[in-house]
Amino acid sequence: MFISPINTDLLLQEANKEELYANLIAQLNKDFNLANEAVDFPKSISPDELKIQLHEKIYRLIQYKFAEYLNLLYIIDVSEDEIKKLDGSDLVVLAEEVSFLILKREWQKVWFKNYYR
Template sequence: MNFIAPINTDLLLEESQKEDLYLKLIEQINKDFNLANEGIDFPMSISPEDLKIQLHEKIYRLIQYKFAEYLNLLYIIDVSEDQIKKLDGSDLVQLAEQVSFLILKREWQKVWFRNKF
């Protein structure tokens, strides 16, 4: 059984719900953000759309105001450095959206593997 990452945030969140792993995804995000001392406490009742928006806003603020903490978060979550380097940083809003997707993708990978194996 191979892990194939969804190609965008909406598909990823949809798949996590289909596989009944959406709550595990929220738990994993909360856990890793807390490990990075960037407390974020998404309630288990948060909708996928709100999760997407709030995560994007949090990443945007980290990039803009707390860059060292942002880098630490990426390290703790284990987002691929190569993927981050490929992003175009000229538009911060777009960059934050792309990084949010990479974070979700990595967190989804962790949850998916833990569930399958």
């Protein structure tokens, strides 16, 4: 049964434990590229480094390319309700929270694909 992790670190630990971390990275790369926001997270990237790079990418999108940021959320299918609940007063914190929501949604996709294949 799918249980949604409560934070980024636990999510990445779960992906490693389930041996689906590489699939998670591939899904991130795929969806970012579909949104024309090219990223190329290498399969060898550490969970800590992935967390940092994703956070930086989201922060830059919010700050400088807001329309592209919204398009990315749409492509990934991040819950609009969850986004609306976030406090946008601190962009660094907001980018961190959005990064987690993105990882959570991508993890759902990867987990369900693996579970129901």
